Amino acid sequence: MMVFFWIIEGVATYCESFVCYYLGNTLFDNEGLRKHGWKLAAVLTFFILLLNHVRLFTVFTLLFAVLFVSLTEYIILKIKFIEALEVAGVYVVFLNIIDSFSNSLLGVLWDDSAFLANIISGFSMQRVVSILVSKAILVLFYLLLKRFTRKFLSVIRTRKTFAIIIGGILGWGCLRNLSIKSISISTTINWAMFFFVVCTVCCILYVSICYRDEKNSRSFIQFYNSVFTEQYRELMKSYEKNSKNFHDMQNHMLAIECLLEKHEISRAQEYVKALTDTNDFLETSWTGNEIMDHILNIKKWKAEEAQINFTIDADIIRYQKLNDQVLCIVLANLLDNAIEANCRISTGERVICVAIRSINDMLAIKIVNAAEKPKRQGNILMTAKSDSERHGWGLKSVEEAVKSHDGEISWKFEQKRFIVNIIFV
Known part of the structure; x- marks a missing residue:
């Protein structure tokens, strides 16, 4: 029994x-x-x-x-x-x-x-x-x-x-x-x-x-929509500005051609120099990807307006596994954070360095920016912005976008620099 x-x-x-x-x-x-x-x-x-x-x-x-x-x-x-x-x-x-x-x-x-x-x-x-x-x-x-x-x-x-x-x-x-x-x-x-x-x-x-x-x-959806609305507005502004620049450039080329026909070389050189100094925004191809290039150009222009030394070191990207939404979320949010972090420190120390590498079947993105030491709660970064509920979605959305596409994201702060590394495989 x-x-x-x-x-x-x-x-x-x-x-x-x-x-x-x-x-x-x-x-x-x-x-x-x-x-x-x-x-x-x-x-x-x-x-x-x-x-x-x-x-x-x-x-x-x-x-x-x-x-x-x-x-x-x-x-x-x-x-x-x-x-x-x-x-x-x-x-x-x-x-x-x-x-x-x-x-x-x-x-x-x-x-x-x-x-x-x-x-x-x-x-x-x-x-x-x-x-x-x-x-x-x-x-x-x-x-x-x-x-x-x-x-x-x-x-x-x-x-x-x-x-x-x-x-x-x-x-x-x-x-x-x-x-x-x-x-x-x-x-x-x-x-x-x-x-x-x-x-x-x-x-x-x-x-x-x-x-x-x-x-x-709901907050995330509102944030997501606001990001794309902002990027769309910036895209339209850049298209309008580039259209105007392209139209003006045709007239400038005619003027330069006229000066060269008259052999007024020095005046033509001065005209080109003046034209270069006043032409404040032209799209540059950094990666060969239109979305990435547009975001890089927009953020570079914004950074330079805020007196931030903004440098880009990028390869031609052949990585095809990411859609435009992911690229927009990752680059736009990280660069916005970098610009805002720089705006909280003195002018002479402001710097942002962007490196984008395409290695075999991997895409690596590294962003380094000057910043104050961030506040942390465990492994979570605490925002320094007043609207913490809304702005907290920035880095969260980046992390979710990276992890949902088999990527890895890491960050560290050293020598007054905030460094973010992202790898997509």
Whole structure:
């Protein structure tokens, strides 16, 4: 009979462990979890059964399970430890609340006030029924909430996660002690209310995250539209200016031709020099890509108006994997940031250097600009602009555009220079 009990216990423990790792797979979309999750669940099951053989339902076993899941996901699967710890912690809290609630409900139905004390003391048919019911509730609860698990990852990344875990553990501990002493309808109602409160808190966080994401999405769309509107206006201005320059250039060429026919070489040279000095904006081809060249010319012109020394060192680009929108987002935003950073320092120190290289099947972009030391919060750059909510999208949109096209972006600040490196493969 003991073999039967241990088989039931093993299957139930594996079910708990597997759901925990499968939850991590759903949240983190990790290839390693898909391949090795069932193996890790088997190892965790072995250790938990070993600990349960010594004593059932100990806090040490719960802490061991949380740390085992967190460390294996961190070491083997390269998931951030703090995120893995939060997921495992929240899962264990919900798991124990479900177990305790189902046990309290079964105690009332069984009409046994010592139901929980009996199943903790050792193996019995009551414990088998408790295991089957609690695991059925666990699987059903997970299947019902599976569609929301992606958003749940945003919820657990909030600072309130550990408050939920600690509050859940404390509440569970208090109610569990009451249930061990005696199970009644009132204790079952208390468990139901406690479970409802925890779920309500998570739902409130979920709704707040959805609202925040919707707000950010709208803000990003507005920012995205404003970038293209601004670039379109600048494009039209440059076309108008170039059209005027082209029309005027025809007349200038006729005038120079007339001077040369009269052999007035010195006057022709003076005319050309004056023409060069007054012709303030002509499109230059730097990369062979019209969009990149236009953005480089516009930003160079803007920078020079702000008395910034702007240099461009570029190859002819043969990289064809990026569309014009990505090029616009990356170059325009980074150069806008560089120009604005220069405008906050003294005139004589203002400088921007742009290097663009096409190497085999790679495109490398490097932008160096003079700047004050940026403020950081962890690995996140904090904007120095007053409209931080809107302007924060600049670098975010660059990072998203780069990463979504299999690129890499890195930045550093050294010797009063802010350096951004981007590589597309």
